[in-house]
Amino acid sequence: KQEVTQIPAALSVPEGENLVLNCSFTDSAIYNLQWFRQDPGKGLTSLLLIQSSQREQTSGRLNASLDKSSGRSTLYIAASQPGDSATYLCAVISGNTPLVFGKGTRLSVIA
Amino acid sequence: EAGVAQSPRYKIIEKRQSVAFWCNPISGHATLYWYQQILGQGPKLLIQFQNNGVVDDSQLPKDRFSAERLKGVDSTLKIQPAKLEDSAVYLCASSLAGSSGEQFFGPGTRLTVL
Numbered sequence: 412k413q414e415v416t417q418i419p420a421a422l423s424v425p426e427g428e429n430l431v432l433n434c435s436f437t438d439s440a441i442y443n444l445q446w447f448r449q450d451p452g453k454g455l456t457s458l459l460l461i462q463s464s465q466r467e468q469t470s471g472r473l474n475a476s477l478d479k480s481s482g483r484s485t486l487y488i489a490a491s492q493p494g495d496s497a498t499y500l501c502a503v504i505s506g507n508t509p510l511v512f513g514k515g516t517r518l519s520v521i522a
Numbered sequence: 523e524a525g526v527a528q529s530p531r532y533k534i535i536e537k538r539q540s541v542a543f544w545c546n547p548i549s550g551h552a553t554l555y556w557y558q559q560i561l562g563q564g565p566k567l568l569i570q571f572q573n574n575g576v577v578d579d580s581q582l583p584k585d586r587f588s589a590e591r592l593k594g595v596d597s598t599l600k601i602q603p604a605k606l607e608d609s610a611v612y613l614c615a616s617s618l619a620g621s622s623g624e625q626f627f628g629p630g631t632r633l634t635v636l
Binding site: 415 | 562564565566624625627
Protein backbone atom coordinates (compact mmCIF):
# COMPACT_ATOMS: atom_id res chain seq x y z
CA LYS A 412 0.00 0.00 0.00
CA GLN A 413 1.42 3.37 -1.08
CA GLU A 414 2.09 5.84 1.72
CA VAL A 415 3.19 9.44 1.26
CA THR A 416 4.95 11.44 3.97
CA GLN A 417 5.70 15.15 3.95
CA ILE A 418 8.27 16.82 6.15
CA PRO A 419 8.12 19.28 7.80
CA ALA A 420 4.43 19.55 8.74
CA ALA A 421 4.79 23.31 9.13
CA LEU A 422 7.44 25.84 8.19
CA SER A 423 7.82 29.55 8.85
CA VAL A 424 10.44 31.58 6.98
CA PRO A 425 11.25 35.26 6.42
CA GLU A 426 10.48 36.75 3.03
CA GLY A 427 13.23 36.26 0.44
CA GLU A 428 14.50 32.92 1.69
CA ASN A 429 14.92 29.91 -0.57
CA LEU A 430 13.25 26.83 0.89
CA VAL A 431 12.79 23.12 0.28
CA LEU A 432 9.74 20.99 1.01
CA ASN A 433 10.18 17.24 1.20
CA CYS A 434 7.97 14.35 0.10
CA SER A 435 8.69 10.63 0.41
CA PHE A 436 6.73 7.62 -0.82
CA THR A 437 7.00 3.92 0.00
CA ASP A 438 6.32 2.32 -3.40
CA SER A 439 8.79 3.52 -6.05
CA ALA A 440 6.74 2.10 -8.95
CA ILE A 441 4.92 5.36 -9.63
CA TYR A 442 3.41 6.77 -12.84
CA ASN A 443 3.75 10.38 -11.81
CA LEU A 444 4.03 12.75 -8.87
CA GLN A 445 2.08 15.96 -8.56
CA TRP A 446 2.62 18.97 -6.28
CA PHE A 447 -0.39 21.07 -5.28
CA ARG A 448 -1.00 24.27 -3.40
CA GLN A 449 -4.04 24.73 -1.17
CA ASP A 450 -5.07 28.10 0.27
CA PRO A 451 -7.29 28.13 3.39
CA GLY A 452 -10.87 27.21 2.54
CA LYS A 453 -10.02 26.65 -1.11
CA GLY A 454 -9.52 23.75 -3.49
CA LEU A 455 -6.20 22.48 -4.78
CA THR A 456 -4.15 24.24 -7.44
CA SER A 457 -1.81 22.04 -9.47
CA LEU A 458 1.74 23.40 -9.41
CA LEU A 459 3.90 20.79 -11.12
CA LEU A 460 3.47 17.29 -12.53
CA ILE A 461 6.53 15.04 -12.89
CA GLN A 462 6.20 11.91 -15.01
CA SER A 463 8.03 8.81 -13.79
CA SER A 464 10.57 9.14 -16.62
CA GLN A 465 11.46 12.72 -15.64
CA ARG A 466 13.89 13.97 -13.00
CA GLU A 467 12.57 17.49 -12.52
CA GLN A 468 10.09 20.14 -13.60
CA THR A 469 10.31 23.91 -13.30
CA SER A 470 7.70 26.65 -13.28
CA GLY A 471 8.80 30.17 -12.44
CA ARG A 472 10.28 30.19 -8.94
CA LEU A 473 9.30 26.58 -8.35
CA ASN A 474 11.41 23.52 -9.10
CA ALA A 475 10.37 19.97 -8.29
CA SER A 476 12.72 17.02 -8.44
CA LEU A 477 11.99 13.30 -8.42
CA ASP A 478 14.23 10.42 -7.34
CA LYS A 479 12.17 7.28 -7.85
CA SER A 480 14.82 4.87 -6.61
CA SER A 481 14.96 6.53 -3.21
CA GLY A 482 11.24 7.34 -3.12
CA ARG A 483 11.72 11.06 -2.74
CA SER A 484 10.66 14.36 -4.25
CA THR A 485 11.54 17.90 -3.27
CA LEU A 486 9.81 21.17 -4.06
CA TYR A 487 12.22 24.10 -4.14
CA ILE A 488 10.79 27.62 -3.82
CA ALA A 489 13.18 30.43 -4.66
CA ALA A 490 13.00 33.91 -3.17
CA SER A 491 9.88 33.20 -1.12
CA GLN A 492 7.12 35.83 -0.89
CA PRO A 493 4.22 36.31 1.56
CA GLY A 494 1.88 35.26 -1.25
CA ASP A 495 3.51 31.82 -1.19
CA SER A 496 1.93 31.16 2.21
CA ALA A 497 -0.31 28.11 1.82
CA THR A 498 -0.35 24.36 2.37
CA TYR A 499 1.67 22.38 -0.15
CA LEU A 500 0.54 18.83 -0.91
CA CYS A 501 2.43 16.06 -2.65
CA ALA A 502 0.55 13.20 -4.33
CA VAL A 503 1.60 10.11 -6.31
CA ILE A 504 -0.10 7.71 -8.70
CA SER A 505 1.22 4.16 -8.75
CA GLY A 506 -0.04 0.91 -10.21
CA ASN A 507 -3.82 0.71 -10.16
CA THR A 508 -4.16 3.07 -7.23
CA PRO A 509 -5.34 6.62 -7.73
CA LEU A 510 -3.68 9.73 -6.31
CA VAL A 511 -2.38 9.14 -2.78
CA PHE A 512 -1.73 12.37 -0.89
CA GLY A 513 0.57 13.33 1.93
CA LYS A 514 -0.79 15.44 4.78
CA GLY A 515 0.90 18.55 3.45
CA THR A 516 3.38 21.17 4.64
CA ARG A 517 1.88 24.41 5.94
CA LEU A 518 4.13 27.27 4.84
CA SER A 519 4.14 30.78 6.29
CA VAL A 520 6.31 33.43 4.68
CA ILE A 521 6.74 36.41 6.99
CA ALA A 522 7.15 39.89 5.48
CA GLU B 523 -10.87 27.68 -20.11
CA ALA B 524 -13.40 27.19 -17.31
CA GLY B 525 -12.25 25.13 -14.35
CA VAL B 526 -14.01 22.44 -12.35
CA ALA B 527 -17.25 23.79 -10.89
CA GLN B 528 -18.81 22.60 -7.65
CA SER B 529 -21.90 23.54 -5.68
CA PRO B 530 -22.84 24.32 -3.05
CA ARG B 531 -19.69 25.81 -1.52
CA TYR B 532 -20.91 25.32 2.04
CA LYS B 533 -23.54 23.09 3.64
CA ILE B 534 -24.60 22.64 7.24
CA ILE B 535 -26.92 19.77 8.14
CA GLU B 536 -27.90 17.75 11.17
CA LYS B 537 -26.86 14.14 11.57
CA ARG B 538 -29.13 11.60 9.86
CA GLN B 539 -30.13 14.16 7.22
CA SER B 540 -29.33 13.77 3.53
CA VAL B 541 -27.12 15.98 1.38
CA ALA B 542 -26.05 16.10 -2.27
CA PHE B 543 -23.10 17.76 -3.98
CA TRP B 544 -22.77 18.61 -7.66
CA CYS B 545 -19.70 18.75 -9.89
CA ASN B 546 -19.15 19.88 -13.47
CA PRO B 547 -15.69 18.90 -14.76
CA ILE B 548 -13.52 20.69 -17.29
CA SER B 549 -14.99 20.28 -20.77
CA GLY B 550 -13.61 17.22 -22.51
CA HIS B 551 -12.25 15.56 -19.37
CA ALA B 552 -13.36 11.95 -19.37
CA THR B 553 -12.17 11.11 -15.86
CA LEU B 554 -13.85 12.52 -12.77
CA TYR B 555 -12.93 12.00 -9.12
CA TRP B 556 -14.56 12.72 -5.77
CA TYR B 557 -12.29 13.17 -2.76
CA GLN B 558 -12.96 13.67 0.94
CA GLN B 559 -10.58 15.93 2.86
CA ILE B 560 -10.81 15.91 6.63
CA LEU B 561 -9.25 18.88 8.43
CA GLY B 562 -5.47 18.49 8.68
CA GLN B 563 -5.33 15.56 6.26
CA GLY B 564 -4.64 15.12 2.58
CA PRO B 565 -7.59 14.33 0.30
CA LYS B 566 -8.73 10.71 0.14
CA LEU B 567 -10.29 9.30 -3.04
CA LEU B 568 -13.92 8.22 -2.69
CA ILE B 569 -14.78 7.32 -6.27
CA GLN B 570 -13.34 7.60 -9.79
CA PHE B 571 -15.40 7.65 -13.00
CA GLN B 572 -14.18 7.10 -16.54
CA ASN B 573 -16.94 8.65 -18.69
CA ASN B 574 -20.07 7.31 -16.94
CA GLY B 575 -18.50 4.08 -15.63
CA VAL B 576 -17.03 3.54 -12.17
CA VAL B 577 -13.30 2.74 -12.19
CA ASP B 578 -12.63 2.68 -8.44
CA ASP B 579 -15.05 3.00 -5.53
CA SER B 580 -13.14 0.84 -3.05
CA GLN B 581 -12.98 3.61 -0.42
CA LEU B 582 -16.58 4.77 -0.78
CA PRO B 583 -18.73 3.92 2.30
CA LYS B 584 -21.46 2.38 0.20
CA ASP B 585 -23.92 2.01 3.06
CA ARG B 586 -24.39 5.78 3.11
CA PHE B 587 -22.55 7.32 0.15
CA SER B 588 -23.57 7.10 -3.50
CA ALA B 589 -22.40 8.83 -6.66
CA GLU B 590 -23.47 8.92 -10.26
CA ARG B 591 -22.35 10.39 -13.56
CA LEU B 592 -25.22 9.51 -15.83
CA LYS B 593 -24.26 11.25 -19.06
CA GLY B 594 -20.51 11.15 -18.60
CA VAL B 595 -20.28 14.85 -17.75
CA ASP B 596 -21.79 16.20 -14.50
CA SER B 597 -21.68 14.14 -11.34
CA THR B 598 -23.49 14.11 -8.02
CA LEU B 599 -22.32 12.71 -4.71
CA LYS B 600 -24.94 11.93 -2.06
CA ILE B 601 -24.73 11.11 1.62
CA GLN B 602 -27.76 9.51 3.26
CA PRO B 603 -27.89 9.53 6.26
CA ALA B 604 -25.04 11.80 7.32
CA LYS B 605 -22.90 11.15 10.40
CA LEU B 606 -20.84 13.58 12.45
CA GLU B 607 -17.62 12.10 11.03
CA ASP B 608 -18.69 13.06 7.49
CA SER B 609 -17.82 16.68 8.27
CA ALA B 610 -15.13 17.45 5.71
CA VAL B 611 -14.43 19.22 2.44
CA TYR B 612 -15.62 17.28 -0.60
CA LEU B 613 -13.43 17.93 -3.62
CA CYS B 614 -14.18 17.11 -7.23
CA ALA B 615 -11.38 16.78 -9.77
CA SER B 616 -11.10 15.89 -13.42
CA SER B 617 -8.39 14.78 -15.81
CA LEU B 618 -8.05 14.38 -19.53
CA ALA B 619 -6.07 11.17 -19.74
CA GLY B 620 -7.27 8.79 -17.03
CA SER B 621 -5.50 8.00 -13.77
CA SER B 622 -2.02 9.01 -14.97
CA GLY B 623 -3.08 12.42 -16.19
CA GLU B 624 -2.75 15.72 -14.38
CA GLN B 625 -5.74 16.33 -12.12
CA PHE B 626 -7.49 19.67 -11.79
CA PHE B 627 -9.55 20.38 -8.70
CA GLY B 628 -12.68 22.40 -8.01
CA PRO B 629 -13.09 24.74 -5.01
CA GLY B 630 -14.74 22.06 -2.89
CA THR B 631 -17.86 21.87 -0.74
CA ARG B 632 -17.36 22.29 3.00
CA LEU B 633 -19.85 20.06 4.85
CA THR B 634 -20.56 20.48 8.54
CA VAL B 635 -22.70 17.82 10.23
CA LEU B 636 -24.13 18.87 13.62
